[in-house]
Amino acid sequence: MGILEDVYNAVLNGRVEDAAAGVARGLNDGMAVDEILKKGLLAAMDLVGERFGEGEIFIPQVLWSAKAMQAGVALLKPHFTESQQEKRARIIIGTAKGDIHDIGKQLVAMMLEGAGFEVIDLGVDVAPATFVETAADKQADIIAVSALLTTTMIGMADVVALKNERSLSAKVLIGGAPLTLEYCREIGADGYGVDARQAVAKARELIGS
Amino acid sequence: MTKDFLTTVRQKTIIFDGAMGTMLMEAGQASSKSPLRLNVEQPALVTDIHRRYYAAGADVVITNTFGGNPLKLAADGLEKQMQQLNRQGVMLARRACPDGKFVAGDIGPCGKMLAPLGDITAEAMEHNFFLQAEILIDSGVDLIIVETMYSLEEAVLAVKGVKRAGDIPLLASMTFTQTKNGFFTMMGESVTQCSTALEKAGADMLGANCTLNSRDFIELTKALRAATRKPILIQPNAGKPVTRQGATYYAQSASDFAADALKIKAAGADMLGGCCGTTPEFIQALKAGIAASTV
Numbered sequence: 470m471g472i473l474e475d476v477y478n479a480v481l482n483g484r485v486e487d488a489a490a491g492v493a494r495g496l497n498d499g500m501a502v503d504e505i506l507k508k509g510l511l512a513a514m515d516l517v518g519e520r521f522g523e524g525e526i527f528i529p530q531v532l533w534s535a536k537a538m539q540a541g542v543a544l545l546k547p548h549f550t551e552s553q554q555e556k557r558a559r560i561i562i563g564t565a566k567g568d569i570h571d572i573g574k575q576l577v578a579m580m581l582e583g584a585g586f587e588v589i590d591l592g593v594d595v596a597p598a599t600f601v602e603t604a605a606d607k608q609a610d611i612i613a614v615s616a617l618l619t620t621t622m623i624g625m626a627d628v629v630a631l632k633n634e635r636s637l638s639a640k641v642l643i644g645g646a647p648l649t650l651e652y653c654r655e656i657g658a659d660g661y662g663v664d665a666r667q668a669v670a671k672a673r674e675l676i677g678s
Numbered sequence: 679m680t681k682d683f684l685t686t687v688r689q690k691t692i693i694f695d696g697a698m699g700t701m702l703m704e705a706g707q708a709s710s711k712s713p714l715r716l717n718v719e720q721p722a723l724v725t726d727i728h729r730r731y732y733a734a735g736a737d738v739v740i741t742n743t744f745g746g747n748p749l750k751l752a753a754d755g756l757e758k759q760m761q762q763l764n765r766q767g768v769m770l771a772r773r774a775c776p777d778g779k780f781v782a783g784d785i786g787p788c789g790k791m792l793a794p795l796g797d798i799t800a801e802a803m804e805h806n807f808f809l810q811a812e813i814l815i816d817s818g819v820d821l822i823i824v825e826t827m828y829s830l831e832e833a834v835l836a837v838k839g840v841k842r843a844g845d846i847p848l849l850a851s852m853t854f855t856q857t858k859n860g861f862f863t864m865m866g867e868s869v870t871q872c873s874t875a876l877e878k879a880g881a882d883m884l885g886a887n888c889t890l891n892s893r894d895f896i897e898l899t900k901a902l903r904a905a906t907r908k909p910i911l912i913q914p915n916a917g918k919p920v921t922r923q924g925a926t927y928y929a930q931s932a933s934d935f936a937a938d939a940l941k942i943k944a945a946g947a948d949m950l951g952g953c954c955g956t957t958p959e960f961i962q963a964l965k966a967g968i969a970a971s972t973v
Contacts, residue, residue: 523858524855524857524862525859527862527864527865529795530866533795570789619700620703649918
């Protein structure tokens with residue numbers, strides 16, 4: 470009980486070393502990997518996301534918490550069973566073609582990882598074809614495209630069109646400051662997140678979890 | 679000469695220009711690469727936008743050098759052209775500038791995060807802004823505006839870099855989001871934290887711009903006014919962008935914007951201008967509103 474609480478609090482407060490130490494202790498004590506992951510690391514990240522969405526905490530705190538969570542996940546990974554590896558939904562993420570603004574995308578990627586997704590980050594300025602080909606290769610469940618600029622968000626429509634052309638089952642999730650639900654509908658994307666927390670909520674909804 | 683602008687600010691409400699980036703987009707220059715390239719590739723277009731803003735009543739136009747610091751230019755592989763793109767940017771504004779009006783050299787964020795979250799040291803970031811400021815000052819701007827800063831630490835380093843580059847009137851403008859607990863930067867800094875730190879670093883004037891529309895800026899102006907005695911510049915967006923058939927529009931009308939601008943002035947702004955989505959039409963409406971209110 471004490472160990473889970475320690476891990477939870479370490480992630481909540483962005484203490485990277487404490488999170489890793491807590492997870493190591495849990496593994497040493499023979500605790501279930503799933504329990505440390507869900508009740509310790511991911512539960513804390515959930516609250517971090519909620520506080521961020523409410524404007525109670527800001528980007529630096531979220532990034533430190535995400536780093537703490539990642540440190541814990543890294544220790545757990547070798548212990549994941551095959552079924553744990555497989556059932557994680559896979560998401561491809563990147564910024565739209567021409568857009569090099571990566572802070573928002575980075576944040577969403579970390580929050581998605583914190584929510585239990587397997588995240589493949591393609592970086593910035595990603596061509597629609599790269600999104601779609603990688604999604605086909607990796608059998609991704611979701612393609613997430615981020616844009617800060619009104620000029621580059623237009624390229625999101627190409628991702629949707631290309632994905633449909635290839636008849637991929639992956640859903641397209643879009644996000645970024647200039648976007649609206651109206652635009653999401655217009656281009657036929659499957660979901661849109663106004664901020665990182667909503668992006669995670671929407672991603673969960675899209676995979677039906 | 680260098681102190682001219684600070685004297686003028688104390689005497690009347692100063693009008694800044696509106697957007698450059700969204701005007702370039704409207705002109706069909708929706709390039710995915712840095713808009714600074716247009717200073718060299720399409721000089722007549724950039725000069726024309728500056729001219730239209732002066733003609734609309736702007737006392738100050740801001741150079742097309744927002745992303746002109748080396749770290750930001752490097753993201754587009756343009757860092758080797760830093761000197762040329764910035765010099766040319768100042769020259770185009772200077773060319774359009776009538777007697778008695780001003781040119782503000784623009785400095786925007788570098789797009790990198792400071793260590794330990796990011797990988798840039800404070801020294802490297804300060805030097806990044808120093809390098810751009812040195813060129814802007816040498817090219818003959820009347821003042822420098824550090825703007826759309828979402829991180830106070832970065833803004834302070836930019837102010838320090840400019841101060842090291844030369845003695846020039848300096849305005850530092852942050853961008854805030856609205857939360858239920860008030861206005862904060864993306865990094866979580868309050869209005870008072872920002873004004874205190876920026877003044878201490880040596881900013882002569884403070885400001886807030888982008889992110890919010892003119893209505894939200896009325897409250898923000900009150901908060902900033904309460905936090906500082908320095909002259910303040912407010913540059914709202916023209917509402918939120920919306921899209922129709924793949925093209926992007928900003929939702930607010932020039933007359934709504936101008937009506938809010940009067941309230942922003944009443945809330946304590948000494949200088950007014952526009953950010954994303956605003957056009958010469960907005961500045962003209964703003965100017966007319968201010969003129970009518972001060973008769």
